[in-house]
Amino acid sequence: MEGLLYEILMALALGLFGAVLFSAIGLVSGTDETTTLAPLTMLVVLLGAPPAGILTFFLAGAVAKHMTHAVPTALLGIPGDTSATALIGDANHLRRLGVPHVALRKMISGGAVAAVIAVPLAVLFAVLLAPFGDVIKQFAPWVFLCAAFTIAYFSAGRWASVLALLPFVLVIVALQTLTAQYGVKLAVSYFLGIAVAPLITSLFSMLAPAERERMRRDQYRVFSLAPDMKGWRGYFPNPLRVINKRQTRMTAMAASVTSATFVFSPVAMTVIMGELIGARIKQAYERLTTVITARNGVTESTYIAEALIPLIAFGLPLSPVAAGPAAPLFNAPPRFTVDSVSGEVNNLHNLLNNWEFFGYGMMAVLVAILIAYPFTMNFAHQAASFVSRRISHEAVIATFIGLVLVVGIWEGGLLGLLVIVTIGLLGGLLGRFLGFNIGVQFMGYYTAVLSVPALIALLN
Amino acid sequence: MSQELARIAATPPSADAARNTDNLYEVWGDTVDARHLVLAIIVSAIVSLGAYGLALLILGGLVESAQMAKAYAMLFGILGCLGGGAISAMLFKPKRDVVEHVADPAFREQVVGDLLKEYGSLGRLEDTSPEVVAELHELGLYELFRDAQAREEQARDNGPVEADADTRDALALSGGRS
Numbered sequence: 235m236e237g238l239l240y241e242i243l244m245a246l247a248l249g250l251f252g253a254v255l256f257s258a259i260g261l262v263s264g265t266d267e268t269t270t271l272a273p274l275t276m277l278v279v280l281l282g283a284p285p286a287g288i289l290t291f292f293l294a295g296a297v298a299k300h301m302t303h304a305v306p307t308a309l310l311g312i313p314g315d316t317s318a319t320a321l322i323g324d325a326n327h328l329r330r331l332g333v334p335h336v337a338l339r340k341m342i343s344g345g346a347v348a349a350v351i352a353v354p355l356a357v358l359f360a361v362l363l364a365p366f367g368d369v370i371k372q373f374a375p376w377v378f379l380c381a382a383f384t385i386a387y388f389s390a391g392r393w394a395s396v397l398a399l400l401p402f403v404l405v406i407v408a409l410q411t412l413t414a415q416y417g418v419k420l421a422v423s424y425f426l427g428i429a430v431a432p433l434i435t436s437l438f439s440m441l442a443p444a445e446r447e448r449m450r451r452d453q454y455r456v457f458s459l460a461p462d463m464k465g466w467r468g469y470f471p472n473p474l475r476v477i478n479k480r481q482t483r484m485t486a487m488a489a490s491v492t493s494a495t496f497v498f499s500p501v502a503m504t505v506i507m508g509e510l511i512g513a514r515i516k517q518a519y520e521r522l523t524t525v526i527t528a529r530n531g532v533t534e535s536t537y538i539a540e541a542l543i544p545l546i547a548f549g550l551p552l553s554p555v556a557a558g559p560a561a562p563l564f565n566a567p568p569r570f571t572v573d574s575v576s577g578e579v580n581n582l583h584n585l586l587n588n589w590e591f592f593g594y595g596m597m598a599v600l601v602a603i604l605i606a607y608p609f610t611m612n613f614a615h616q617a618a619s620f621v622s623r624r625i626s627h628e629a630v631i632a633t634f635i636g637l638v639l640v641v642g643i644w645e646g647g648l649l650g651l652l653v654i655v656t657i658g659l660l661g662g663l664l665g666r667f668l669g670f671n672i673g674v675q676f677m678g679y680y681t682a683v684l685s686v687p688a689l690i691a692l693l694n
Numbered sequence: 695m696s697q698e699l700a701r702i703a704a705t706p707p708s709a710d711a712a713r714n715t716d717n718l719y720e721v722w723g724d725t726v727d728a729r730h731l732v733l734a735i736i737v738s739a740i741v742s743l744g745a746y747g748l749a750l751l752i753l754g755g756l757v758e759s760a761q762m763a764k765a766y767a768m769l770f771g772i773l774g775c776l777g778g779g780a781i782s783a784m785l786f787k788p789k790r791d792v793v794e795h796v797a798d799p800a801f802r803e804q805v806v807g808d809l810l811k812e813y814g815s816l817g818r819l820e821d822t823s824p825e826v827v828a829e830l831h832e833l834g835l836y837e838l839f840r841d842a843q844a845r846e847e848q849a850r851d852n853g854p855v856e857a858d859a860d861t862r863d864a865l866a867l868s869g870g871r872s
Binding site: 263264273274280312330331336433436437446449450451452453454457458459460461479480512516517518519521522568619623624626627628629630631632633635636637639640641643644 | 801813
């Protein structure tokens with residue numbers, strides 16, 4: 235009994251910590267989910283947190299970040315993170331109409347509603363899929379190969395991305411062979427390299443004279459910060475009063491649908507659901523506000539479902555979120571491992587049962603809502619003002635470079651660092667010129683570690 | 695206060711502290727000063743790697759398992775990153791002009807025009823629920839949409855409007871910032 239109480243308290247504490255930490259990170263635009271969630275979750279895993287605490291930390295962090303990312307998106311017109319890029323068009327319309335506070339309130343209320351719906355549905359879908367788990371585990375290398383090609387085809391690069399998988403996977407295999415010669419085995423370095431790829435590519439571009447000229451600016455960038463408007467009383471406005479019945483219904487529907495479609499990229503699902511819902515609403519203002527509500531809901535539900543379903547049903551990272559930001563829940567050697575040959579898994583999948591996933595998942599979501607929702611409702615303007623006036627982009631970039639250095643050196647010394655830079659530059663260039671996006675790159679990594687050994691075994 | 699001091703201390707007296715736009719570049723979605731960026735990266739590298747190395751050195755003797763010592767060292771390394779970032783934020787001010795203003799009524803008309811183009815039609819206020827109408831009244835946007843709707847209907851009565859093809863313009867599938 236005491237053990238259970240300890241487990242619950244630890245889960246609550248780590249959930250709270252995740253929610254507070256990522257509420258703050260969400261305010262800083264440019265902080266991508268993978269670059270922040272993955273290394274910090276990894277750290278929590280390696281420091282020996284109990285399984286339930288690892289889950290609540292990750293989920294509460296993801297949910298909180300997708301609420302506070304609404305602050306730069308709605309008030310400054312810059313996407314708070316990668317998934318917020320899908321919302322920027324709607325947010326800008328509302329900002330220019332002079333009602334950014336409406337965009338903000340609708341977004342976070344939609345997020346709260348969707349997050350609460352997504353956890354039980356994700357667990358339910360996972361339970362339905364679980365019977366196929368053994369078959370999928372047995373054929374894991376081939377499932378990953380198919381998933382990689384599918385995700386590549388649905389990326390912006392279409393066939394270019396499908397074909398570019400070959401050289402990309404080859405480079406990863408080559409790098410692994412090289413580091414193995416020195417007794418170094420890397421995993422996080424590849425993830426981080428992929429996640430910070432656009433930054434690494436930008437920094438390289440700055441050193442090339444022609445590119446540098448293109449990046450040159452002759453004045454400060456102007457941001458118009460929306461004025462502060464508080465249209466409600468109290469500290470915790472009811473989300474169901476902020477959005478109307480139809481918006482609640484649409485958000486719930488979008489969250490339910492996207493809780494099942496866990497193999498597609500969150501950004502793509504956010505765009506598609508917005509289009510589907512928008513087409514059904516005729517009046518422009520209602521359409522705009524309903525779409526932005528549902529879209530932010532989808533950023534929450536896809537993250538929750540894409541992390542939980544593969545984790546509960548298979549224990550294999552079979553979705554873009556599971557392969558990227560949620561990767562440490564699956565694979566954090568030496569504590570959590572996925573065996574490439576046997577498909578044997580040893581991670582949260584084995585350590586928590588369905589009810590625990592449900593219970594701790596709900597706990598994480600509720601903790602995140604209790605922290606991030608009132609904070610965003612009440613202090614959005616001050617927060618956006620502070621971040622835009624005090625936190626320079628130089629500092630943000632420097633922080634990420636620091637992260638790259640520490641993680642690279644930590645995992646593999648100089649070799650780890652070189653791998654991050656190599657993968658970052660390659661991934662960044664492929665992403666920029668071919669639309670070979672980050673989700674495809676993560677799947678490329680898994681193809682290299684899981685499918686390639688199986689392919690070689692087959693050919694021999 | 696301490697922030698001001700730090701900034702003055704870091705800026706050489708010869709450089710014009712007010713505004714130097716010679717080295718501005720757009721990197722990773724925002725404007726930076728190239729010299730400040732290089733310095734910030736150096737500061738962050740020293741602080742984060744310093745914290746990591748120091749922690750590894752000290753904890754290596756204190757913690758039994760070498761693996762745990764390394765994991766804790768990484769924790770300090772990450773705290774070092776944040777510390778380095780915080781120092782950089784104090785040393786180098788953002789290259790942004792933040793203006794605060796209320797939306798211009800002319801701007802609003804333009805948004806309605808953009809929405810008409812994007813959606814093909816503004817729809818009818820009569821089709822929405824009373825809640826939406828109340829919300830529009832509360833925000834002072836009701837008249838804007840009512841007038842625009844009337845204009846759109848009038849234009850449609852006067853002759854067929856050319857359909858717009860670029861409804862999906864604003865939606866880009868890729869999430870990259872590059």
